[in-house]
Amino acid sequence: MMLICPLCAxxxxxxxxxxxxxxxxxxxxxxxxxxxxAQRLDAAAERAVYDQHENSPxxxxxxxxxxxxxxxxxxxxxxxxxxxxxxxxxxxxxxxxFEEAGHPMAIYDPFYAPDASVLEGRYDFITAxxxxxxxxxxxxxxERLVERLEPGGWLGLMTKxxxxxxxxxxxxxxxxxxxxxFFSEATFTWFARRxxxxxxxxxxxxxxxxxx
Numbered sequence: 001m002m003l004i005c006p007l008c009a010x011x012x013x014x015x016x017x018x019x020x021x022x023x024x025x026x027x028x029x030x031x032x033x034x035x036x037x038a039q040r041l042d043a044a045a046e047r048a049v050y051d052q053h054e055n056s057p058x059x060x061x062x063x064x065x066x067x068x069x070x071x072x073x074x075x076x077x078x079x080x081x082x083x084x085x086x087x088x089x090x091x092x093x094x095x096x097x098f099e100e101a102g103h104p105m106a107i108y109d110p111f112y113a114p115d116a117s118v119l120e121g122r123y124d125f126i127t128a129x130x131x132x133x134x135x136x137x138x139x140x141x142x143e144r145l146v147e148r149l150e151p152g153g154w155l156g157l158m159t160k161x162x163x164x165x166x167x168x169x170x171x172x173x174x175x176x177x178x179x180x181x182f183f184s185e186a187t188f189t190w191f192a193r194r195x196x197x198x199x200x201x202x203x204x205x206x207x208x209x210x211x212x
Contacts, residue, residue: 003036005029005032005139006136007030007139007181008190009139010027010029012027013026014026016033031186031187033162033168033181035179045177050090050111050112051090053091055089055090056093057097063093063097066093069094069156069203080103080104082123082125083104083123083126083127084123085126085128088107088108088112089109092109094127094129106118119144123149124153125155127155128158131159132159132181132183133159133160134179143195146197146211151212152210152212154208154210155210155211157207157208159183160204161184191209197211198212
């Protein structure tokens with residue numbers, strides 16, 4: 001059966017890894033590693049996993065974790081820049097941190113904040129922390145986010161990156177059944193070139209992309 005890359009739509013995909021639960025394909029064009037659609041969770045099972053998350057703006061440890069995205073992005077923003085936190089989850093926190101710094105924020109999450117009207121707005125920056133690995137259609141979703149950015153705006157993504165087949169085989173990140181897409185530096189480089197974005201890697205799990 002032919003498998004199409006969910007990021008770039010290439011049919012140049014090949015087996016990359018297999019474990020006891022799932023198969024993983026790698027795209028020859030954009031280097032995305034992805035789980036075949038037939039092996040994804042349905043919406044109810046996916047929601048059940050997310051409902052177990054206990055993230056909260058009152059958790060100092062979670063705030064420290066998010067500073068990996070917050071610090072390098074905030075230093076690039078003008079005062080009062082408006083943002084969207086995409087995939088905010090059951091305990092929106094990054095949006096609170098930016099609001100505390102004077103940045104008006106909107107939030108969107110398909111399960112917990114499903115007001116899709118916010119996706120029609122335009123923003124100076126958009127964040128998605130620990131989100132892109134969950135997307136069934138990352139090509140469509142990320143392109144839509146780029147289109148919502150004002151000229152010069154920033155897209156900030158936090159996700160752990162594929163480094164090698166050997167590391168992937170023992171990687172804890174693939175054990176989460178809601179993780180279905182895995183990006184590498186090569187993947188983000190392809191995406192940045194495809195959409196004419198300036199690319200920065202401020203941390204091992206953070207990517208900043210600026211619209212021209």
